[in-house]
Amino acid sequence: MALIDTGLDATLVGYTSAGFAARRLSVDEPFPAVSGKHVLVTGATRGIGRAAVERLASNGAVVHAVGRNEDALAQLVEETAGTVVAHTADLSLLESVVGLADDYVASGQPLHGLVNNVGVMPPSRTITAEGFELTYATNLLGQYVLTRRLLPALEVEPSRIVMVSSGGMYSAGLTADNIDSSEGPYAPTEAYARTKRGQVVLASEWASTMGEQGITINAMHPGWVDTEGVRDSLPRFYRLTRPFLRTAEQGADTIVWLIASDESSDATGEFFHDRLARPVHRLKRTHDEPDTRRAFMEQLADDAAPFLAPQQEN
Numbered sequence: 001m002a003l004i005d006t007g008l009d010a011t012l013v014g015y016t017s018a019g020f021a022a023r024r025l026s027v028d029e030p031f032p033a034v035s036g037k038h039v040l041v042t043g044a045t046r047g048i049g050r051a052a053v054e055r056l057a058s059n060g061a062v063v064h065a066v067g068r069n070e071d072a073l074a075q076l077v078e079e080t081a082g083t084v085v086a087h088t089a090d091l092s093l094l095e096s097v098v099g100l101a102d103d104y105v106a107s108g109q110p111l112h113g114l115v116n117n118v119g120v121m122p123p124s125r126t127i128t129a130e131g132f133e134l135t136y137a138t139n140l141l142g143q144y145v146l147t148r149r150l151l152p153a154l155e156v157e158p159s160r161i162v163m164v165s166s167g168g169m170y171s172a173g174l175t176a177d178n179i180d181s182s183e184g185p186y187a188p189t190e191a192y193a194r195t196k197r198g199q200v201v202l203a204s205e206w207a208s209t210m211g212e213q214g215i216t217i218n219a220m221h222p223g224w225v226d227t228e229g230v231r232d233s234l235p236r237f238y239r240l241t242r243p244f245l246r247t248a249e250q251g252a253d254t255i256v257w258l259i260a261s262d263e264s265s266d267a268t269g270e271f272f273h274d275r276l277a278r279p280v281h282r283l284k285r286t287h288d289e290p291d292t293r294r295a296f297m298e299q300l301a302d303d304a305a306p307f308l309a310p311q312q313e314n
């Protein structure tokens, strides 16, 4: 089975719905109940995030669904069985992220799970009102600030964090200088892949310190999933691969497994796909040096500093 599994990934068939089936995974498999556990999911109003919300809520969690579109959030709450609490925030704007995190911490509720799922691939280089490149702000920096500011709620009881990355990160090496795609011509897939690599590195860098706080953190990739995000950002890819794409439920499976399963409770600092830890490099050219990691972590800390509580700054 291990050989088949490796072959599935090497040929990219593993990313499709056929790969999900070949691994004998099922979205109907019950996970242990997460009754009364609080789980916050970003990018919750559609696609993979929405599927994760639905699955976690049906499994008994109190799901805090974050989105920027109030109507879509209201619809999600109405249509989902179980307890879903809507939180409005624009996750590309760090002041908005700070407001979301601080409101949550002030509510006094513990947080047992955080799913950093929001992700974008803008067609052209776009700068937010706060001066950050949009892909970087949404896919990485905002998630850095959200996670750090939520730590007081995450530390209360054992908790798990999931960074939703992408198989696209295999094409990118780690960069500190160009994490905001300020150098060279802008290519959406490259800008996206750089931030997705960044999420995987962040999970591995944070794992040991967070372990001391009773928190596990893992990255994962969902495979190729039929969502509006893929349809809008990669229309040609979408047209070609549509019959083979996973459902959003299949894409969300490993997220829910990482949050809810007993099997995954000790895992930390890893990169998962279809419930197995995977290599973080497939190409020689993407391997990074300790200096690059240090510079990357410093860059994030510098950019995040104005948005962290004073005692949280490095």
Ligand SMILES: NC(=O)c1ccc[n+]([C@@H]2O[C@H](COP(=O)([O-])OP(=O)(O)OC[C@H]3O[C@@H](n4cnc5c(N)ncnc54)[C@H](OP(=O)(O)O)[C@@H]3O)[C@@H](O)[C@H]2O)c1
Residues within 6 Å of the ligand: 042, 043, 044, 045, 046, 047, 048, 049, 066, 067, 068, 069, 072, 089, 090, 091, 092, 093, 117, 118, 119, 120, 138, 164, 165, 166, 167, 168, 221, 222, 223, 224, 225, 226, 227, 228, 229, 230
């Ligand atoms: N689909 C795939 O094949 C695939 C493959 C690899 C990795 N992934 C990753 O999986 C995650 C989910 O992907 P998806 O395909 O489900 O994406 P999607 O269909 O585009 O959904 C993205 C969600 O994020 C929300 N969102 C976007 N920008 C936001 C912002 N600034 N503030 C608040 N919410 C915002 C969207 O809400 P609005 O309606 O307000 O925009 C939507 O609910 C992403 O991190 C993506 O990179 C997906």
